[in-house]
Amino acid sequence: MPALRDDVVGAGQPWSGVLEAGQHLRITDLEGRQGVDFLCYNADNPLERYHAPNTLKASGTLRLTTGHTLYSDEARPIMTMVADSVGGFHDTIGGCCSAHSNEMLYGVKDCPGCRENFLAALSDHGLGRRDIVPNVNFFCNVPVVNDGELAERSFVPIPGGGSHPGDHVELRAEMRTLAVISNCPQMNNPCNDGQPTPIRVEILSGT
Numbered sequence: 001m002p003a004l005r006d007d008v009v010g011a012g013q014p015w016s017g018v019l020e021a022g023q024h025l026r027i028t029d030l031e032g033r034q035g036v037d038f039l040c041y042n043a044d045n046p047l048e049r050y051h052a053p054n055t056l057k058a059s060g061t062l063r064l065t066t067g068h069t070l071y072s073d074e075a076r077p078i079m080t081m082v083a084d085s086v087g088g089f090h091d092t093i094g095g096c097c098s099a100h101s102n103e104m105l106y107g108v109k110d111c112p113g114c115r116e117n118f119l120a121a122l123s124d125h126g127l128g129r130r131d132i133v134p135n136v137n138f139f140c141n142v143p144v145v146n147d148g149e150l151a152e153r154s155f156v157p158i159p160g161g162g163s164h165p166g167d168h169v170e171l172r173a174e175m176r177t178l179a180v181i182s183n184c185p186q187m188n189n190p191c192n193d194g195q196p197t198p199i200r201v202e203i204l205s206g207t
Ligand SMILES: [Zn+2]
Pocket: 035, 037, 096, 097, 098, 113, 114, 115, 182, 184, 185, 186
């Protein structure tokens, strides 16, 4: 499957790209344990965008993996996961980190996060704050433990969870798709193992 675009996204950096229907987006965690925040939109009408409730209701699980579809707010398929080497250890609840949440959770000021990366990437497409919705965090293991507690702040490890060098997800665009990524710069919790690292993002022809 030829690569139409092949980028290394530096630690903590944003990325965006448009895929035609049928093309694949492959995201590779080059060094392991790197959170990748992800949003997607109908490229021809970005008012239609990723919708976590529709996606989770359709999949019947909080752990999106191969075969699950990312649905829009109009309950139409935007992208389908066609490969997932970590078997669903992706966060679908916690949303993105931000300067605001870093101050709220960790007491640090002026520490930008994925929200600021999203804003930078979205601005290239005429989009902004109103267009950020709760996103998927690939390779980010945020367990929901048995009593319903979100382990986001403690990041209780699950044996076998967490990504390793070369782990990847691949998504097929079901419509013309704007994909927006923040290669998470977070240093205040373990989601990037204390050291944000580069990722590889490829757009593949799909055939
Ligand atoms: Zn982040």
